Amino acid sequence: MSPPGAFASHAAMPESMAEGRAAPMAGPAKAPAKSPAKSPAQKALEKLGLRRDIDLALHLPLRYEDETRIQRLIDVRDGELVQFEGQVTHSEISLRPRRQLRVTVDDGTDSCVLRFLNFYPSHQKTLSVGAQVRVRGEIRGGFVGREMVHPSFKLAGGELPGALTPVYSTVAGLPQAYLRKAVLGGLARADLSETIPAPFLSQMRLQPLSSLREALQFLHHPRPDVALAALEDRSHPAWQRLKAEELLAQQLSQLQARRIRAAMRAPALNGQSRAGGQPSLQAQLLERLPFSLTAAQQRVGVEIEADLKKNLPMHRLLQGDVGAGKTVVAALAAARCMDAGWQCALMAPTEILAEQHFRKLIGWLEPLGIKTAWLTGGQKTKERREMLALIASGEAGLVIGTHAVIQDKVVFKNLALAIIDEQHRFGVAQRLALRSKMTDDGQEPHLLMMTATPIPRTLAMSYYADLDVSTLDELPPGRTPIVTKVVNDARRDEVIGRIQGQIAEGRQIYWVCPLIEESESIDLVNATQTHADLSAALPGVLVGLLHSRMPPAEKKAVMALFTEGLMGVLVSTTVIEVGVDVPNASLMVIEHAERFGLSQLHQLRGRVGRGAAASACVLLYSTGDAPRLGQTARARLKAMAETNDGFEIARRDLEIRGPGEFLGARQSGAALLRFADLTTDAELLAWAREVAPVMLDQYAGLAQRHILRWLGGKAEYLKA
Ligand code: ADP
Ligand code: MG
Numbered sequence: 001m002s003p004p005g006a007f008a009s010h011a012a013m014p015e016s017m018a019e020g021r022a023a024p025m026a027g028p029a030k031a032p033a034k035s036p037a038k039s040p041a042q043k044a045l046e047k048l049g050l051r052r053d054i055d056l057a058l059h060l061p062l063r064y065e066d067e068t069r070i071q072r073l074i075d076v077r078d079g080e081l082v083q084f085e086g087q088v089t090h091s092e093i094s095l096r097p098r099r100q101l102r103v104t105v106d107d108g109t110d111s112c113v114l115r116f117l118n119f120y121p122s123h124q125k126t127l128s129v130g131a132q133v134r135v136r137g138e139i140r141g142g143f144v145g146r147e148m149v150h151p152s153f154k155l156a157g158g159e160l161p162g163a164l165t166p167v168y169s170t171v172a173g174l175p176q177a178y179l180r181k182a183v184l185g186g187l188a189r190a191d192l193s194e195t196i197p198a199p200f201l202s203q204m205r206l207q208p209l210s211s212l213r214e215a216l217q218f219l220h221h222p223r224p225d226v227a228l229a230a231l232e233d234r235s236h237p238a239w240q241r242l243k244a245e246e247l248l249a250q251q252l253s254q255l256q257a258r259r260i261r262a263a264m265r266a267p268a269l270n271g272q273s274r275a276g277g278q279p280s281l282q283a284q285l286l287e288r289l290p291f292s293l294t295a296a297q298q299r300v301g302v303e304i305e306a307d308l309k310k311n312l313p314m315h316r317l318l319q320g321d322v323g324a325g326k327t328v329v330a331a332l333a334a335a336r337c338m339d340a341g342w343q344c345a346l347m348a349p350t351e352i353l354a355e356q357h358f359r360k361l362i363g364w365l366e367p368l369g370i371k372t373a374w375l376t377g378g379q380k381t382k383e384r385r386e387m388l389a390l391i392a393s394g395e396a397g398l399v400i401g402t403h404a405v406i407q408d409k410v411v412f413k414n415l416a417l418a419i420i421d422e423q424h425r426f427g428v429a430q431r432l433a434l435r436s437k438m439t440d441d442g443q444e445p446h447l448l449m450m451t452a453t454p455i456p457r458t459l460a461m462s463y464y465a466d467l468d469v470s471t472l473d474e475l476p477p478g479r480t481p482i483v484t485k486v487v488n489d490a491r492r493d494e495v496i497g498r499i500q501g502q503i504a505e506g507r508q509i510y511w512v513c514p515l516i517e518e519s520e521s522i523d524l525v526n527a528t529q530t531h532a533d534l535s536a537a538l539p540g541v542l543v544g545l546l547h548s549r550m551p552p553a554e555k556k557a558v559m560a561l562f563t564e565g566l567m568g569v570l571v572s573t574t575v576i577e578v579g580v581d582v583p584n585a586s587l588m589v590i591e592h593a594e595r596f597g598l599s600q601l602h603q604l605r606g607r608v609g610r611g612a613a614a615s616a617c618v619l620l621y622s623t624g625d626a627p628r629l630g631q632t633a634r635a636r637l638k639a640m641a642e643t644n645d646g647f648e649i650a651r652r653d654l655e656i657r658g659p660g661e662f663l664g665a666r667q668s669g670a671a672l673l674r675f676a677d678l679t680t681d682a683e684l685l686a687w688a689r690e691v692a693p694v695m696l697d698q699y700a701g702l703a704q705r706h707i708l709r710w711l712g713g714k715a716e717y718l719k720a
Pocket of ligand 1: 297
């Protein structure tokens with residue numbers, strides 16, 4: 001039944017085991033056919049992002065299996081992945097401990113029992129007594145001798161491959177054998193002609209393999225005598241070549257995006273005093289603020305102003321720790337924009353946050369005669385229509401809202417500045433959409449992005465070469481540092497006791513509930529339960545519940561009660577994660593803290609410590625059935641307990657997770673590096689940074705081909 005030359009594999013094998021094994025019983029794997037109807041495997045390929053031949057060629061093996069040799073059972077150790085040939089000496093279906101096929105194979109040096117918990121008649125047929133078979137699997141010391149569970153097998157004999165067998169990362173519905181053929185096909189068809197000019201190649205200190213084709217062919221099918229360590233740690237010349245190409249593509253595309261932007265025009269927002277000799281809005285706003293700006297806020301303000309005065313679109317990231325005071329910086333930029341007679345839009349990732357900005361900015365700006373429009377998804381049609389009219393006529397100088405701000409229907413009269421708060425929460429497509437709200441004469445708005453998740457410098461250099469960065473490295477005065485305690489969930493009652501104490505002092509408490517699964521409904525059950533528990537444990541205290549499934553009006557009502565100080569405890573899922581500002585809240589309890597990411601924990605913690613009172617954060621953890629917490633969870637909680645500094649947190653986060661995931665979580669849209677690693681490939685990065693501008697100038701055609709090859713459709717996103 002199995003195709004000649006292919007190992008039969010076990011149909012009921014768990015996905016993890018099946019990986020790397022042979023074709024399913026269903027029949028020989030075919031390379032993707034060119035028929036219009038897509039097979040499930042083709043869809044799975046697309047899901048992996050493997051659309052073009054070059055994408056397939058760049059889908060590199062996770063690891064390799066050595067099928068190039070036949071081993072002797074007597075020479076191999078338990079736990080090794082082994083391939084051997086021998087004769088079936090015994091075959092039976094045993095019913096205990098459960099129904100299974102047990103086959104003994106003897107290779108003349110030793111014997112091994114193959115066990116199959118699920119099997120087909122074809123298994124029995126191929127593995128009948130007397131048959132010579134080739135078997136591959138992990139060998140274990142079993143109860144009564146050595147055994148393999150669910151090994152792959154086929155009839156013995158036949159040629160041994162000359163190269164290691166690649167094992168690719170795959171998804172459900174995409175058998176390894178199918179993927180292998182698809183990759184092989186892609187590799188054969190892809191245009192792998194040289195794009196890097198020879199003088200640049202020779203500038204590299206490490207000598208990579210001479211061509212991309214050679215490097216890829218090698219990495220997909222390495223010779224068995226290769227030093228596997230050099231493949232694993234990616235130091236092999238073939239890897240060097242690939243990483244150099246990838247880094248070059250990244251630098252080229254960012255440089256190109258920067259140049260494209262440099263050719264675009266934006267309104268120059270020069271400061272003006274108002275009609276009738278009145279001071280500018282900005283000056284009036286500064287005058288009215290209940291505090292004076294920190295030195296960091298002033299410095300950053302100057303940087304932004306300098307950009308806004310130019311007729312080039314600003315593309316600036318304002319990073320500053322939670323509570324550093326980014327909002328007022330944004331408000332001052334908005335005032336500058338309106339002073340010049342243009343509109344400004346402020347977009348926030350959640351309705352709660354947008355609403356909070358709205359209130360705060362209204363409080364500051366309406367007394368100065370500025371009209372502010374409010375846009376959100378949950379808005380009534382009539383109100384929405386009114387708002388759209390205000391925006392189109394230009395009557396509203398400032399527009400605040402959620403994603404609703406970038407919808408097609410929203411037409412600005414003259415948008416000159418777009419501010420995106422907590423930019424990492426927005427997708428790239430949304431940022432692009434905001435920027436596409438161009439003015440009539442084709443000018444682009446200036447873009448100011450704000451984030452409380454700072455980017456460590458090494459990453460900023462390579463991923464955000466296309467971005468100017470301003471940093472608020474100072475907190476407003478009078479903040480008391482937050483004390484963070486990591487507490488076992490078994491001591492929950494003590495924590496509740498502590499809440500009572502805080503309430504008695506007139507303070508308010510956030511209690512954030514676990515993110516048990518990706519499923520919101522399960523989170524909800526948890527939050528609801530905790531809400532009930534706390535309500536019972538704290539008689540006389542108003543305990544509120546907030547979660548993302550609530551209708552907006554209800555959320556608003558709960559939030560209002562908490563903001564006004566009428567509610568003692570707010571139990572919530574992570575909807576409060578970003579930006580909420582209630583200075584009287586001084587205790588944050590995070591349940592199942594071990595399940596949160598580091599930057600998320602830091603964001604959550606930033607909800608307290610906003611007033612003058614000493615604040616605390618309690619990270620409740622639970623090890624579940626395990627004796628202790630996993631290593632990375634422990635590292636995260638430890639980092640939280642040890643530092644309040646967002647930059648240090650970001651650095652540790654990067655250390656714990658590695659750049660790929662770190663950036664992935666930010667939805668940065670910068671093409672993530674798949675192969676290169678900034679910590680180990682600094683030298684290649686330096687090379688790419690040096691070469692990219694020259695290549696763009698002198699070899700424009702090659703540069704375009706190189707970008708397209710590596711980034712394909714993603715190149716557009718780099719402009720965001
Ligand atoms: P974030 O950077 O996290 O967005 P916010 O802009 O919400 O921080 O500011 C946090 C709090 O600090 C707000 O209540 C804000 O009014 C206050 N604040 C901002 N700047 C100053 C300052 N220079 N002095 C005192 N308080 C400030
Ligand atoms: Mg904020």
